[in-house]
Amino acid sequence: MPFTELVVPTLKTDPVTEATFTTEVAPFLITILDTHATPPKSKYFGKILLENGNDVSGDFRLCVGLEWEDASHFNTFVASENFRTFKSIVKPHSVAPPVPQLYNTDFGPSEVFRSALTEVWQVKIGEGDKKVVEVRGTWEKFVSAVTEAGGVNGNGDGIQGTSLNLEEKRWVGVLGWESSEMREKVLGSAAVKEARKSLDILVWNTSIPFVTAIERVSKDLQAPISNTPVLCLEIAPSLTVSLTEPLGILAVVRREEDGSNKPCIFHWSVSSDVWGPSGYILFQHTVNGLKKVGKHRLPPPETLELRQRDAEFEELLPGQCLKGNLRDISPFWDQLVAGEKYELLWPGAEYALWDWGTFREHVGQQIGTNLGLPRAVIPGGVCTTLTIIEEAEVFQRAPSPPPTRKSQRIPRTTCLTVSLEGPSKMIWEQRITVTMKNLPFSFLNFRLHRRNHDYDMSDSDDDSPEWEAVTDDELFLSLQPGESWTERIILDIDDLHPDTAIGDSHRLQYWGGRVKWWVWGRRQEHANTVVKAPPWTGSDVVDPDGNGGKPHIIIPESNRVESDIVQNTVDVTIESI
Numbered sequence: 001m002p003f004t005e006l007v008v009p010t011l012k013t014d015p016v017t018e019a020t021f022t023t024e025v026a027p028f029l030i031t032i033l034d035t036h037a038t039p040p041k042s043k044y045f046g047k048i049l050l051e052n053g054n055d056v057s058g059d060f061r062l063c064v065g066l067e068w069e070d071a072s073h074f075n076t077f078v079a080s081e082n083f084r085t086f087k088s089i090v091k092p093h094s095v096a097p098p099v100p101q102l103y104n105t106d107f108g109p110s111e112v113f114r115s116a117l118t119e120v121w122q123v124k125i126g127e128g129d130k131k132v133v134e135v136r137g138t139w140e141k142f143v144s145a146v147t148e149a150g151g152v153n154g155n156g157d158g159i160q161g162t163s164l165n166l167e168e169k170r171w172v173g174v175l176g177w178e179s180s181e182m183r184e185k186v187l188g189s190a191a192v193k194e195a196r197k198s199l200d201i202l203v204w205n206t207s208i209p210f211v212t213a214i215e216r217v218s219k220d221l222q223a224p225i226s227n228t229p230v231l232c233l234e235i236a237p238s239l240t241v242s243l244t245e246p247l248g249i250l251a252v253v254r255r256e257e258d259g260s261n262k263p264c265i266f267h268w269s270v271s272s273d274v275w276g277p278s279g280y281i282l283f284q285h286t287v288n289g290l291k292k293v294g295k296h297r298l299p300p301p302e303t304l305e306l307r308q309r310d311a312e313f314e315e316l317l318p319g320q321c322l323k324g325n326l327r328d329i330s331p332f333w334d335q336l337v338a339g340e341k342y343e344l345l346w347p348g349a350e351y352a353l354w355d356w357g358t359f360r361e362h363v364g365q366q367i368g369t370n371l372g373l374p375r376a377v378i379p380g381g382v383c384t385t386l387t388i389i390e391e392a393e394v395f396q397r398a399p400s401p402p403p404t405r406k407s408q409r410i411p412r413t414t415c416l417t418v419s420l421e422g423p424s425k426m427i428w429e430q431r432i433t434v435t436m437k438n439l440p441f442s443f444l445n446f447r448l449h450r451r452n453h454d455y456d457m458s459d460s461d462d463d464s465p466e467w468e469a470v471t472d473d474e475l476f477l478s479l480q481p482g483e484s485w486t487e488r489i490i491l492d493i494d495d496l497h498p499d500t501a502i503g504d505s506h507r508l509q510y511w512g513g514r515v516k517w518w519v520w521g522r523r524q525e526h527a528n529t530v531v532k533a534p535p536w537t538g539s540d541v542v543d544p545d546g547n548g549g550k551p552h553i554i555i556p557e558s559n560r561v562e563s564d565i566v567q568n569t570v571d572v573t574i575e576s577i
Contacts, residue, residue: 267354
């Protein structure tokens with residue numbers, strides 16, 4: 001038998017209360033509901049528009065609707081420490097404590113609460129069955145009239161029942177409307193007006209809350225805005241994080257199919273987007289419930305110029321994703337205690353730094369609010385449980401494959417070697433110089449700066465990937481005898497082992513690799529040569545498939561360079577023999 005809960009909190013109407021509820025209270029409520037031992041089957045949230053015929057749409061009046069599998073599940077939740085913590089959080093922003101109302105209804109409320117508009121009637125029925133029988137008979141006549149007028153489609157859009165937990169027993173009836181226009185039309189019919197008169201005589205309170213999914217209360221962050229890419233965030237439901245080896249929280253931002261084949265670019269920064277004011281919220285499990293901990297970093301800018309090597313701008317087509325390590329939970333790291341459990345909640349966020357098109361089309365342009373685009377949304381409600389330990393277990397890695405040997409080269413291909421030259425000392429934040437000296441041929445640089453996108457070659461079409469001219473000097477290289485190619489790369493401390501300290505020694509070696517696409521000849525000879533490749537730098541050519549039957553160029557292992565941690569400038573030279 002369905003159990004329906006209604007909560008109408010009486011909140012203060014100041015802007016601070018509304019902002020706090022949006023950014024903190026609602027996400028906390030989502031978390032404790034979802035993490036409860038017996039969570040509700042569904043949850044919905046809305047704003048009250050009318051109450052007893054009075055327009056209250058300008059006030060911050062909210063209504064929460066839940067469906068429970070069993071009344072005992074509701075009882076254990078309202079008796080939990082987490083709910084007591086929730087009440088303590090809400091108290092400074094409330095005129096009166098919230099009173100959950102549990103009803104035993106004839107049908108589940110999900111269909112009703114999913115409606116664009118939900119109307120609630122309540123009647124005080126006292127003890128005994130006489131008033132219950134009267135109000136149910138009146139309700140059935142009213143619903144029958146509404147159905148005949150075209151306002152209700154079967155039982156899915158109307159429920160009724162009696163309260164189970166209130167001192168003064170109540171009856172509730174709820175209808176779902178597809179729109180306010182439909183409501184006005186149906187309630188205006190003569191038969192419905194006549195049936196409603198009898199119901200209104202019995203009614204103690206009538207309100208019309210606008211009910212949508214509970215996450216939507218947070219700046220409408222459950223649904224994407226039209227004409228924006230549809231993005232979602234994925235993360236494992238539970239993770240173990242070590243205080244000594246923190247790098248292990250992998251998050252995935254995926255672009256869903258959204259009716260557009262165009263690529264989009266957007267800004268995704270670990271520091272300002274992941275850990276900024278609209279980013280993750282951390283709660284600690286305590287004996288008194290969940291406690292919010294940590295402080296956020298600064299928010300991302302509203303506009304930003306996209307630069308050639310901007311690693312924080314990503315490009316995605318529908319169905320593609322980017323995977324990023326959340327690193328060391330930066331703003332919360334000092335708050336973590338080994339042996340404790342935490343809830344990491346994504347409340348939902350809006351992004352001004354995005355646009356339709358490719359990365360290369362926007363290089364040198366200002367991206368953000370100046371474009372006049374609606375903000376893209378990554379919906380909230382994603383939550384993961386973190387268990388903090390002092391030291392990570394020793395990970396037994398599979399044996400590394402042997403380095404590529406010169407004997408593995410394929411006949412009738414050019415011969416490349418990699419030699420490493422560099423000083424014996426390394427200093428943080430300096431640059432590595434990579435110099436390549438080759439015989440005359442063109443090839444695609446598919447090893448460096450590769451972005452982590454999911455891409456299936458079988459999905460290629462005229463929009464994705466794109467046709468690229470071999471003369472495009474950003475994607476393709478052409479070298480003459482004696483010429484060289486230089487690439488500069490920042491070596492960050494994250495590239496080394498987390499335990500690295502001044503005085504340590506590191507050995508650097510190129511392990512071997514291969515060039516998948518290449519042709520003999522000079523760039524000018526291939527002015528009309530085109531290939532098909534995904535539209536981001538550092539991806540494989542997919543057409544012609546197999547590079548026209550030509551074998552890969554095998555690059556064998558290099559020599560080794562050893563450096564002490566003082567200076568990090570290393571010259572890497574690839575030369576032909």
